[in-house]
Amino acid sequence: MKKIIYSLMFFFLMTSINAQQTPAPKQSNAISIEGATAHLGNGQIIKNSLVMFANGKITFVGSAMAKIARQGTVINAKGKHIYPGFIAANASLGLAEIDAVKATRDFDEVGAMNPHIRSLIAYNAESKVVESMRPNGVLMAQTSPRGGTISGTSSIVQLDAWNWEDAAFKTDDAIHINWPGSFTRGRWWLGEDPALKADPKYGKNIDNIKQYFMNAKNYLASNKEKTHLPYEATKGLFDGTQKVFIHTSGAKEITDAVTICKDLGIKNIVIVHGDGAESVADMLVKNNVGVVLDRPHRNPNNEDDAYDYTYTIAKVLIDKGVLVCLGMEGQMERMNTRNLPFYAGTFAAHGLDKEVALKLLTSNSAKILGIDDKVGTLEVGKDATLFISEGDALDMRGNILTKAYIQGRDISLETHQTKLWKRYANKYKSK
Template identity: 70%
Template sequence: MKKIILNILLCVGFLANLFAQQTPAPKQTQAFTIEGATAHIGNGEVIENSLIMFSNGKIDFVGSANTKIARKGTIINAKGKHVYPGLIAANTSLGLGEIDAVRATRDFDEVGTYLPHIRSIIAYNAESKVVETMRPNGVLIAQVTPRGGRISGTSTVVQLDAWNWEDAAIKLDDAIHINWPSAFSRGRWWLGEDPGLKPNKNYNDQITELKDFFVNANKYLKSDKKQKNLPFEALSGVFNGKQKVFIHVNGEKSIVDAIDTFTGIGIKNLVMVKAHGADKVADVLKENNIPVVLERAHRLPSSEDEDYDLPFRTAKILTDKGILVGLGMEGDMERMSTRNLPFYAGTHAAYGLGKEKALQLITENNAKILGIDAHVGTLTVGKDATLFISAGDALDMRTNIINEAFIQGRKLSLETHQTKLWKRYANKYKK
C-alpha cells in the first residue's frame, strides 16, 4: 500500500512539474548594475555604453558608463548588448484563455450585452502556459481585456510573473471597454439574405441605446440609490475621471460618432482601439486629445480601396499628426501572438517610423495610454526596474535573444515549455 501511495505522489509531482508555470521570482534583495550596454530609454533617447543600477525594485541610476560612481551589487557586463524597458501589450485577452478548442479554458467573454461590472482580472490565470511565453521576448506587462457584448467589462494592467491575480495587478480596473456599433453589416446568408456589405439600418438605434445606458447610469449615480444597480455602479469611475473608456471602433464615420456621443454627455477620457480609418480623421482625434491603440500591423487592409501597406504606415501617419499611438493585440490567436509584440513594432519601424519611435509604441506610449507611466515605460530613475537585456535589436526577431529580464527588480526565469523543447531537439541534432 505504501508503495502504491509513493508511486502516486511521484506521478503527481512529475505532472505538476510538467504542467506548472515557472515559480515567480522572489522580491529583489540585492542590487544590480548593468554596464556597457546600449540603453534604449523608451522615450526616443539612446545611451551608448550605458550604466544602469537598481535596487529594492527601483531604478537608482541611468547614465554613461564613464560616470565616476560606485557600482552596486551584482555587476552584469553587457558590453555589445542592448537594454530596454519591459515591453507593454495593450488590449489583449492574455491569461483569460488557454486552449481555444477547449471551452472550459476560455473565460474572456461573459453572457450578456451591457457588462461594465465584469472584471477581467478575476478570471486572469497567472499560471497560464501562454503567459510564460511572453517573457523570453521582453513582453513583461499587459492590459488584460475582456471581449464580447456592447460593453465587455473592465480591463486591468498586470505584470507577467506572479503567483495569482492579486500579485499580478499593477493597475486594477483601468478602463471600461465598449464595442461601438458597426455602421455597416453583412447579410445573414443562412437566412437567405444577401451576404454583401450594406448600411446597418439599426446603427442609430444602437447608438441611442448605448448613450441612454450611460445617461441613465449618471442619473443613478447622482440619486439616493435605493435599489442597487451593479452595472451602473461600475461606471462611477468613468464619470469621476478615474477610469478611461476604450472604444473598439472601425471606420471614420463611426470614430467621429463615438467621439461626438461621449463628449456630448461629458465623458472625455477616451481611447480609440483598432480604429481603422483613424488616419482619415486624425485632425478630429488631435483636437480632442484622444490616443489610439492600433490593431496588429500584420493584417490585410480593412477595405478594397486602401493601400496594401496602410496597416504598416498608420502609426507613422498618426504620430506625425501629433496623436499618441500605442499597439494592441486584439484579433485571431491574440493570446499566443502577444509574444510577437516587438516584431509588430518592428514592422512600423521599417515603414517610416524608425526604431526608437516604434519602440515608444510599446513602452512609453502604451504606458501613458494605460495610465501607468509614473512607474514603467521608460528607463528612468525612480521607476520600477522592469527591463531586459537583449543580445541584439529587440524589434528584430532574428536578434531578439534575451539574456536577462527583471520585473520590479526581480530576476526572472526565461525558461518555458517552448525553450525546453528547443534545447531538447537542438541537442538531439547536435549529436
C-alpha cells in the same frame, strides 16, 4: 478494466501538468548594468550606458563613463542592448488557455452590458501562454475582456506572479465598449445580399449605448436606495479615474464615439483598432484621444485602402500628432502576443523610426494605459522592469534575452517552449 483506464488517464494528466516557473523573489541586492546600448523608451539612446536599480526602482541612468560608484552586482553588458519591459495593450492574456477547449476560455460573459465584469479575477497567473511572453521581453499587459456591447473592465498585470492578486499592477483601469458599425453585410447563408450597405439599426444601437450611460449617470447622482452593480461600475468614467476603450473603426464611428462620450461627460477616451482614424486625426488630437492599433500583419479592411495601409498607419497617425500604441486583439491573440516586438519592427520597416516604433510598446503604451508614472521608460524613480537583449529587440534575429527584471526581481526566462527546444536540440546534436 475501468480502474486501469482511470489510472492511465490520471497518470497522463499528472505527467502533462507543468506549472509556470516559480515567481522571482523580491530584489535584495542592487544591480548595475554597464556597457550596453540603452534604449530609454522615449526615443532616446545612450551608448555605453550605466543603469542601476535597487529595491525594485531605477536609481541611475546615464553614461558608463560617469564617475559614480557601481551598486551591488555589476553586469557587463558590452555589445548588448537594454530596454524597458514591453507592455501589451488590449490583450486577453491569462483569460484563455486553449481556444478549442471552451472550459479554458473566460474572456466573454453572457449578456450585452457588462461594465461590472472584472477580467482581473479570471486572470490565470500560471498560464503557459503567459509564461511564453517573457523570453521576448513582453513583461506587462492589459488583460481585457471581449464580447457583448460593453465587454467589462480590464486591468494591467505584470507577468511573473503566483496569482491574480500578486499580478495586479493597476486594477480596473478601463471599461471596454464594442461600438456598433454603420455598415453591415447580408447573411449570404440565408440568401441575403452579402454586399456592404448602410445599417438601418445603427442609430438605434447608438441610442441604446447613450441611454445606458445616461441611466448610469442618473443612478450615480441619485440616493441609491437599491444597489445596481453594473451602474456602480461606471463611476470611474464620470469622475475621471477610469478610461473608456472604444473598439471601433471608420471615421464616422470614431467621430460619433468621441462626440457622444464627451457629451456624456466621459473624458478619458481611447480608440481601439482605429482603421480610418487618419481621416479624423485632428479631432483625436484636439480631444486627447489615443489609439491602440491592431497588428500590421493583416489585410486592409476596405477595398480602396492602399495595399500597405496596415503597415504604414502607425507612421501616418504619429506624423499627425496622434498618440499611438500597439494592441493584440485578433486571431490567436494570446499566443501571438509574444510577437509584439516584431509587429513594432514591421512598422519600423515601413517608414517609422526604430526608436519611435519602440515607443509603441513602451512610453506610448504606458501613457495610454495611465501607468507612465511608474513604467514605460528607463528613468530614475521608475520601476526596474527592463531586460537585456543580445541585439535589436524589434528583430527576431536580435531579440535574444539574457536577463529580465520585473520591479527589480530577476525573473526566469525558462518556459515549456525553451525546455522543448533544448530537449530536441540535444536529441539532434547526439546524431
